[in-house]
Amino acid sequence: MTINSNHLPEQANIRHPITVGEALQNWAKQIDRLEARWMLQSVLAVDAAFLVAHADRELSPDEAARYRQMLARRAAGEPVAYLTGERGFYDLILKVTPDVLIPRPETELLVETALSSIAPDRCSRVLDLGTGSGAIAITIAKHRPLAQVTAIDLSSRALAVARANAQAQAVDNVTFVQGDWYANLVAGEKFDVIVANPPYIAEGDPHLAQGDLRFEPNLALVAKHNGWDCIRQIITHAEAYLHRDGWLLLEHGYDQASACRELLEKSGFVSIFSRTDLAGIERVSGGQCGSFSTAECL
Ligand SMILES: C[S@@+](CC[C@H](N)C(=O)[O-])C[C@H]1O[C@@H](n2cnc3c(N)ncnc32)[C@H](O)[C@@H]1O
Structure with missing residues (x-):
């Protein structure tokens, strides 16, 4: 505005x-x-x-x-969330600074989808790639106290905000790791659910010059190869970090659902789906680590 x-x-x-x-x-x-x-x-x-x-x-x-x-x-x-230093997300009030993306209502669909795939009575392991303010990781951790959540971001400044949010929410089942997607995970580590809301806007997209996006970190918004670099990296390497039948769930751009489903299929995922947001736009896609997969997936 x-x-x-x-x-x-x-x-x-x-x-x-x-x-x-x-x-x-x-x-x-x-x-x-x-x-x-x-x-x-x-x-x-x-x-x-x-x-x-x-x-x-x-x-x-x-x-x-x-x-x-x-x-x-x-x-x-300037975005109102950066001026007040907070934003409501799901049922939490989170601290935000210009070092993190302002959590969006659309991302609540990703959280809802993840929660429906994490049994409340099991010690599931969850990985949140590109945690930013910690919105996804902390909301999941709060609603699934038995789950162990690992939250990764490349930005140390974003991780400082996420850690402060976890502390403010009295959440102690999230471990924060600085790293380039999967690079700093312990070898052989496997998860039941991987969630990610990665950068997916193409360099030079005119939306970057509009509204709140002008003030948000480039690292949180822009992906090389016409917006596909991060989604592609996350999908193509996910299988090595998922238990058999584990889920990969991603938020993506308004026009990326069909290509995301194709990429999931090519990478061996099954039960592939997309979900629409309140505006009727396909915003979240996911798939299950195929039971036909090789030992990597076991
Ligand atoms: C779209 S923001 C999502 C933030 C938060 N998960 C949310 O939904 O509000 C993407 C996040 O990915 C992080 N990121 C970008 N490139 C990364 C990389 N190579 N490895 C890990 N995190 C990365 C950014 O710093 C940013 O916090």
Whole structure:
């Protein structure tokens, strides 16, 4: 969203004190109402109910200045999640910084699919490739406390955010590993489920110059070979790290489902499927390590 910052109050025009109600109604006219609320909640360190119940609460000059600065940065296009430092995902509130992708609602479909393939009463082993904020790994770990989750990312800065999120959620069944996809796994390590939301946007794709994507790390978004490099690496090497009948589940771009299914089939996977998101777009594809496979899969 691009907003004309001329509509925001100039510092010189600010009348003190200003109330919560005025801050939302008069200052944030050009900002999405919900986003303005999130930003004011963040500045005041209060919840949504507080804003409703305390519309007459006066902002201190410091709070007013910080809120105004947030509005101005939002007006300049910065993602609201980076301004407030958090984003809701599934049933969690996660810390986010510009070092990580902002978790997307579409990715909840991948989590739902993974949860349905992990029995709650078994000590399943789960691998999350490209964990970023830890959104997928931590949500799975929270909902499947008996599972042991390994979460990998190439970015040490992303892993620092993911570790902080795991700690904040009191999750102790996730192990974080820095590495290039499977490269730093212990030899012979096998998993029941591999999940991944890898970078899948082609270099030079015009979407990269729009919206939140302008501010998110390139490493989280862009893949070589027209957006296919990471998906291809993950699919073609997965079998060596999966138990027999283990699942590989991937999120991909809006137009990549059919080619993903083909790649899964060529790599020996069976029971291949795709699932659509709420917009009816095929967003998640997966397959099962074929029972006909060689000893590598046993
Ligand atoms: C699309 S983001 C997904 C983040 C998170 N899983 C989510 O769904 O919100 C992709 C992640 O893959 C990581 N990544 C990119 N290349 C990688 C590589 N070669 N090995 C491991 N992780 C990589 C990025 O740092 C980024 O955190």
